[in-house]
Amino acid sequence: MAVASILFSPPLSKNSPNRILQKSQALRISSDYSQFEVRKVSYRPPGTQHNLLNEVSLSLPEKSFGLIFGRSGSGKTTLLQLLSGLSEPTSGSIYVQSYSNDGNPNQHPQLLSPERVGIVFQFPERFFLADTVLEEVTFGWPRQKADLLLRQQLALKLQYAINSVGLNTISLDEDPHTLSGGFKRRLALAIQLVQTPDLLLLDEPLAGLDWKARADVVKLLKHLKKDLTILVVSHDLKELSSLVDFSWRMEMGGILKEEPLPV
Ligand SMILES: Nc1ncnc2c1ncn2[C@@H]1O[C@H](COP(=O)(O)OP(=O)(O)OP(=O)(O)O)[C@@H](O)[C@H]1O
Ligand SMILES: [Mg+2]
Numbered sequence: 001m002a003v004a005s006i007l008f009s010p011p012l013s014k015n016s017p018n019r020i021l022q023k024s025q026a027l028r029i030s031s032d033y034s035q036f037e038v039r040k041v042s043y044r045p046p047g048t049q050h051n052l053l054n055e056v057s058l059s060l061p062e063k064s065f066g067l068i069f070g071r072s073g074s075g076k077t078t079l080l081q082l083l084s085g086l087s088e089p090t091s092g093s094i095y096v097q098s099y100s101n102d103g104n105p106n107q108h109p110q111l112l113s114p115e116r117v118g119i120v121f122q123f124p125e126r127f128f129l130a131d132t133v134l135e136e137v138t139f140g141w142p143r144q145k146a147d148l149l150l151r152q153q154l155a156l157k158l159q160y161a162i163n164s165v166g167l168n169t170i171s172l173d174e175d176p177h178t179l180s181g182g183f184k185r186r187l188a189l190a191i192q193l194v195q196t197p198d199l200l201l202l203d204e205p206l207a208g209l210d211w212k213a214r215a216d217v218v219k220l221l222k223h224l225k226k227d228l229t230i231l232v233v234s235h236d237l238k239e240l241s242s243l244v245d246f247s248w249r250m251e252m253g254g255i256l257k258e259e260p261l262p263v
Contacts, residue, residue: 085114
């Protein structure tokens with residue numbers, strides 16, 4: 001089933017969602033540049049004695065690709081959970097700061113709202129619930145008759161997500177569980193992209209894939225990097241190195257240090 005046959009393509013009127021999306025994108029780039037910033041974030045789960053993260057700081061400019069590596073159990077996934085709003089820092093802050101060309105902040109920092117963040121967990125295919133690709137991507141959307149503007153906006157988002165990850169080459173009626181490993185990862189990315197996030201967090205995106213699917217996902221991330229800010233946690237440093245603009249090592253005890261990739 002093609003996206004166009006599921007939700008019609010609207011004509012471009014003054015208030016069409018396409019124009020609304022373009023307008024919001026124009027607003028987003030009206031400041032000279034912005035960064036996602038993590039400042040002195042510590043995290044101690046409620047009722048426990050030790051911090052899992054200790055004064056973690058990092059800055060990630062928009063449309064750049066960051067990679068966090070480090071030993072198992074050092075706190076990488078814990079940090080992604082905080083960035084996505086799934087847990088709250090015990091202290092410190094996470095925000096978006098815009099700067100003018102001279103490098104000075106030109107607005108008050110904005111708290112990073114969870115709606116602006118997409119997260120793909122490790123082995124995302126384990127969490128697929130629906131019987132078709134389409135239902136999986138649109139899970140949670142209004143099933144009642146939505147108004148025209150909302151339907152138009154949802155159609156645009158769906159088209160954007162499906163095209164961005166190359167799922168337009170298969171039928172959206174396919175069962176997600178029968179897809180190849182690489183296509184399952186594409187679907188997991190589409191599920192997040194349909195929310196049009198500004199920041200995409202990926203936990204071990206290549207884990208468990210064969211060499212061909214890994215190369216496929218790397219190529220896809222290169223493509224997504226053109227429009228999105230991406231922060232990845234991975235042990236696969238060699239395969240991702242060509243994409244990486246900034247990298248950090250998470251040391252045991254949740255201490256983050258900026259460090260070039262050891263390749
Ligand atoms: N809710 C919790 N309460 C207590 N300890 C926790 C909790 N969640 C995670 N931990 C511990 O925090 C540490 C960091 O875990 P985390 O999953 O963030 O590590 P990681 O760097 O992602 O490891 P891996 O590379 O194996 O995925 C581990 O020692 C883990 O056992
Ligand atoms: Mg982890």
